Amino acid sequence: MAPLDPHSFTDSHHPLTTDISLSLYLDFPSATIHGVAFFILKSPHVGQLSFDTRSLSIHQVLSPITLSPLPFSLSSSPDPIKGTQLSISLPGDDVLSSFFIVFSTSPSSSALQWLSPPQTFNKKHPFVYTQCQCIHARSIFPCQDTPAARIRYSALLNVPRELSAVMSARHVDRSSPVSAEGHSHLLPGGFNSLWCSETRVVEEFQMNQPIPPYLFAFAVGELGFREVGPRTRVYSEAVNSVLDAAAKEFAGTEEMIRQGEKLFGDYDWERFDLLVLPPSFPYGGMENPRMVFLTPTVIKGDASGAQVVAHELAHSWTGNLITNMNNEHFWLNEGFTTYAERRIVEAVQGEDRAILNTGIGWKGLNEEMERFKDNLEFTKLKNNQEGVDPDAVYSEVPYEKGFQFLWRIERQIGRPAFDEFIKKYIATFKFKSIDTHTFLKFLKANVPGIEKEIDLVLWTEGTGIPPDAYEPVSNLYTKIVSLANEFKLGRMPREDEVADWRGQEWELYLENLPKVIEASQVLALDERYRLSESKDYEVKVAFLQLAIMSQCRNFYGEVEKTLKEVGRMKYLRPLYRALVQGKGKEEDKILAKRVFSEARECYHPIARGVVESIFAKHL
Secondary structure (H helix, E strand, O other): OOOOOOOOOOOOOOOOOOEEEEEEEEEEOEEEEEEEEEEEEHHHHHEEEEEEEOOOOOEEEEEEOOEOOOOOEEOOOOOOOOOOEEEEOOOOOOOHHHHHHHHEEOOOOOOEEOHHHHHHHOOOEEEEOOOOOOOOHHHHOOOOOOOOOEEEEEEEEEEEEOOEEEEEEEEEEOEEEEEEOOOOHHHOOOOHHHHHOEEEOOOOOEEEEEEEEOOOOOEEEOOEEEEOOOOOOOOOOOOOHHHHHHHHHHHHHHHHHHHHHHHOOOOOOOOEEEOOOOOOOOOOOOOOOOOEEEOOHHHOOOOOHHHHHHHHOOOOOOOOOOOEOOOHOOHHHHHHHHHHHHHHHHHHHHHHHHHHHHHHHHHHHHHHHHHHHHHHHHHHHOOOOOOOOOOOOOHHHHHHHHHHHHHHHHHHHEEEHHHHHHHHHHHHHOEEEEEEEHHHHHHHHEEEOOOHHOHHHHHHHHOOOOOOOOOOOHHHHHHHHHHHHHHHOOOOOOOOOOOOHHHHHHHHHHHHOOOOOOOHHHHHHHHHOOHHHHHOOHHHHHHHHHHHHHHHEEEHHHHHHHHHOOHHHHHHHHHHHHHOOOOOHHHHHHHHHHHHHHHHHHHOOOHHHHHHHHHHHOO
């Protein structure tokens, strides 16, 4: 076997899947999906074919010609990272380039979160959504779960009639179920007969552009929407207050799309719809094509949450059109997208906003260097992830060091030349998956002599932050950092100095304070500015982290409340880590374990795994 990806059983000598057709029956009471998948390979194949699965039951593999069973086997014990290998034996007498797999998910699927009505906004109906990045599509359906395998897909989702579905694909139709439609007649365990129940409805979707499996996404619940632009609807559960707040926050989306097109070329995905998920969603946003998923914590009331939308929009060119070959080259997705996001923010919201964004990122990058000081491999852009869970080493390094690398190239050759380079790069590699070597080869071919001006090897394969990285500069940025430095001398900012501050300014200020201050200073800061009550979670969590590190227990009630009401890993990581890391602190550790035991079922499986890994390291 010649692995294509350290996180996949896919063999580089085997043909990759090009098309998948799915018929899925969503069974909410059992938190399972029963499905049939029809696979088409790039070329016919004889012999063994390896697929990725995790927590799936494989009922049958069938010939498309005769529907007779094909031999298959599952590895005897799951790999803790990759899951279970599915090996299919394709016969030599009928040289096949397609086949069916009949399967069921389990309630422990790492990609799916099934929410009961009390866990949703409307408290009336259940809800389910997916999160497949980085390597979780394999827990929904068997696949070659690597970004190197770009697939087109169609899907029939059979769901309760009172619910509706959205997907990272074009919506084709919503209709009453029809017997034997799609491949539903092959469903396991009697679900083929349940398909046509009068209490069910079928939502049909089509994705005609090849995407990596981690961009497969759907959500099912009682959904509503608001129109916010010619290419954009904002969806959420059908709760007017949530829909109205989201529509207001993201009203400027069309202008961002237009600015993105000016910078990076045509928007190739037709629609750019947004779905605000329940609070358990583990990320700020997920760039699923045509249907971006968002946490409700980005609705801040001042349109600043649109910066997360700018990031997910930027992925429409860098990440979705051009994708990293595997997670060892993740910076090609996120470094480029962070650069593109800040260019869009600069065009729409102004240079000061973009520089504040960059400054917060610069601080975060420096903190990641401290986090990985004993494992410098993960301070590299191109790194070795053999035997490593990508969720466990997820960090700001690919985002911020990747951004710094591209910003360094821009400064070297000038913005106009770099803009032309990026447009050519996107046009050349669109709908392809590439690695760092391919990018560097393209860079040197199109910017002759660049390797003499910039140490490309140091930037991509070296540890730490290169000496020619650059801290941003602006009057506003410098003022905020200076005020944070003055706090160390005992001076809090005056009210007139912060009168026009929004969340980003406070976030940058808090990030630049000492990690530990006197408990009395924490109390004084909150008494004046009520930071513990901020509706901007970036500000609130930065303040609560400071309170924990400073052992100011007055705010531990707010820490517990925050850990129980949101599931975004950006907030869970620092708060749980602050509670459990370091010697002593037994009360803090007891609190962390109790809160997690009470809140864990409200977290997405990916978030649960991250908190458990923090505990495993520090407890």
